[in-house]
């Protein structure tokens with residue numbers, strides 16, 4: 001029995017050696033984890049997060065929702081698995097690789113000029129007065145910057161620092177153009193830049209350092 005708040009005791013570890021450092025698992029990339037409806041499932045969770053951000057449930061509705069959510073959490077708790085085999089983060093066919101903790105993005109191109117993506121901040125990502133929260137903007141940059149760094153240096157990187165210049169309001173529920181690229185590589189260091197635009201308008205810029213992990217490095 002679980003209260004649904006946290007339940008690591010039920011997380012199933014799969015017996016193999018899935019880890020060689022960083023984010024890299026030995027497990028195969030597959031778009032089949034979670035089944036054919038995992039994308040719909042993720043979208044329902046995102047819709048829940050959006051609705052909760054704006055919801056003001058009257059007490060009787062809250063009573064009902066608490067029961068329903070507790071039942072859902074109990075059901076989900078029973079399906080927990082280790083991070084390497086979880087579909088979230090590995091479903092490369094879905095927005096943000098199926099990771100609902102990231103603002104949903106779709107990578108449109110990866111080439112010598114870097115990574116190009118469309119990112120949409122949703123109601124859940126509200127900072128205030130219809131604008132995206134700056135932290136969520138940084139999350140998008142971290143992931144897409146990490147991607148550009150990994151491509152540039154052909155290895156897994158971790159963020160050493162990441163700064164964001166917020167140039168103008170980043171709107172919600174608007175497909176925005178994101179671009180991240182390796183500006184300079186020096187040994188294991190990838191100096192990476194990024195920008196998010198709403199059409200011609202610059203919303204934010206990133207200046208970051210990603211470090212290529214050594215073999216086995218966490």
Ligand SMILES: CCCCCCCC(=O)SCCNC(=O)CCNC(=O)[C@H](O)C(C)(C)COP(=O)(O)OP(=O)(O)OC[C@H]1O[C@@H](n2cnc3c(N)ncnc32)[C@H](O)[C@@H]1OP(=O)(O)O
Nearest residue numbers: 142143146147150157158159160161187189209211213214
């Ligand atoms: C596709 C999916 C993409 C997903 C991307 C998501 C990325 C993330 O969010 S990672 C999570 C956030 N980051 C972290 O938790 C990292 C925590 N920090 C660390 O683990 C370590 O400090 C780490 C790995 C960054 C560097 O440590 P280590 O490998 O020992 O390197 P270290 O020898 O200290 O430094 C290497 C070089 O970088 C430089 N350096 C390291 N950190 C910094 C820094 N913050 N500022 C400036 N320079 C730095 C060092 O001076 C050194 O330079 P040089 O080679 O010229 O002497």
